[in-house]
Amino acid sequence: DQQVKQNSPSLSVQEGRISILNCDYTNSMFDYFLWYKKYPAEGPTFLISISSIKDKNEDGRFTVFLNKSAKHLSLHIVPSQPGDSAVYFCAASEGTYKYIFGTGTRLKVLA
Amino acid sequence: EPEVTQTPSHQVTQMGQEVILRCVPISNHLYFYWYRQILGQKVEFLVSFYNNEISEKSEIFDDQFSVERPDGSNFTLKIRSTKLEDSAMYFCASALTGSNQPQHFGDGTRLSIL
Numbered sequence: 001d002q003q004v005k006q007n008s009p010s011l012s013v014q015e016g017r018i019s020i021l022n023c024d025y026t027n028s029m030f031d032y033f034l035w036y037k038k039y040p041a042e043g044p045t046f047l048i049s050i051s052s053i054k055d056k057n058e059d060g061r062f063t064v065f066l067n068k069s070a071k072h073l074s075l076h077i078v079p080s081q082p083g084d085s086a087v088y089f090c091a092a093s094e095g096t097y098k099y100i101f102g103t104g105t106r107l108k109v110l111a
Numbered sequence: 112e113p114e115v116t117q118t119p120s121h122q123v124t125q126m127g128q129e130v131i132l133r134c135v136p137i138s139n140h141l142y143f144y145w146y147r148q149i150l151g152q153k154v155e156f157l158v159s160f161y162n163n164e165i166s167e168k169s170e171i172f173d174d175q176f177s178v179e180r181p182d183g184s185n186f187t188l189k190i191r192s193t194k195l196e197d198s199a200m201y202f203c204a205s206a207l208t209g210s211n212q213p214q215h216f217g218d219g220t221r222l223s224i225l
Contacts, residue, residue: 032211043115043202043216044154051211089154095210097142097159097167104153 003027004092006102014110019077021105023090026071030092034099035064035075038087047088048075080109113137115217117203123223127192132220134186134203143186144204144214145178147171154202160186161209190222198224 005024013019021035031052036044050057050064050073057064063076073090087106091099116135124130136143145157158168160178177189186205190197200221204214 034213036216041218043117043204043218046213046215049211049213091154093210097144097161097209098156098169099146099154099214100156101154 003030004090004100004102006088006090006105008105009103010106010108012108012110013080015082016079019075019080019084019107019109021075021077021088021090021107023073023075023102024071025073025092027092027094027100028068028071029094030100031095032093033064033066033073034091035062036089036091037084038089038104044089077107080107082109082111085109115203115205115215117201117217117220119220120218121221121223123225124193126195126224130190130193130222132188132190132201132203132222134188134217135184136186136203136205137215138184140205140207140215142166142206142209142214143178143180144206145188146202146204146216147199148202148219149196149199157188157201159209166209193222193224195224198222 034049035047038044048062065074087104089104090102118133143160148154158172159166175191200219202219204216206212206214
């Protein structure tokens with residue numbers, strides 16, 4: 001089941017710069033998208049979400065962009081901080097109860 | 112900030128034994144979920160639960176699995192006869208509503224089947 005894909009397993013960014021994490025999906029019926037952050041030995045922590053009627057949602061340092069025609073989702077973190085170092089998962093749902101998760105991208109923010 | 116709590120953090124069980132994983136969802140949430148993550152793989156949906164019944168389940172959630180909300184606070188996942196391939200992190204989640212609301216996850220139970 002490859003409906004949600006994160007093609008970059010890892011990303012390194014300098015502190016203070018922008019981190020851009022990407023996610024592609026194949027199911028055009030998805031209507032709600034989310035980003036989660038995960039530290040080792042903890043559960044996924046909700047960061048930000050966007051519904052398919054929008055193309056951008058912003059919350060502090062985090063902005064999610066949705067390009068429905070390209071079936072592409074991205075998360076921008078600016079400025080990046082060392083505490084942002086974690087695994088980031090995108091997830092999607094099609095108005096049902098279940099989320100389909102990507103495989104995750106490990107972000108390392110270098111001080 | 113309210114959170115989802117899961118116990119135990121690590122469960123070791125012999126193959127063929129029954130295991131019950133426990134979760135206390137966020138108190139005003141109405142929708143409850145179980146997911147699992149096998150080492151090195153994606154987080155996968157198992158089941159959703161609302162109004163004391165299963166709303167949706169995946170093909171993973173076969174007859175060996177069951178869920179229950181035995182009282183007003185706990186939400187449990189039971190695996191009747193565990194198999195080696197059930198070894199995984201199991202995450203409980205809860206949400207205020209069923210759609211277009213984020214699910215909030217617990218820290219998981221690591222289940223190891225010997």
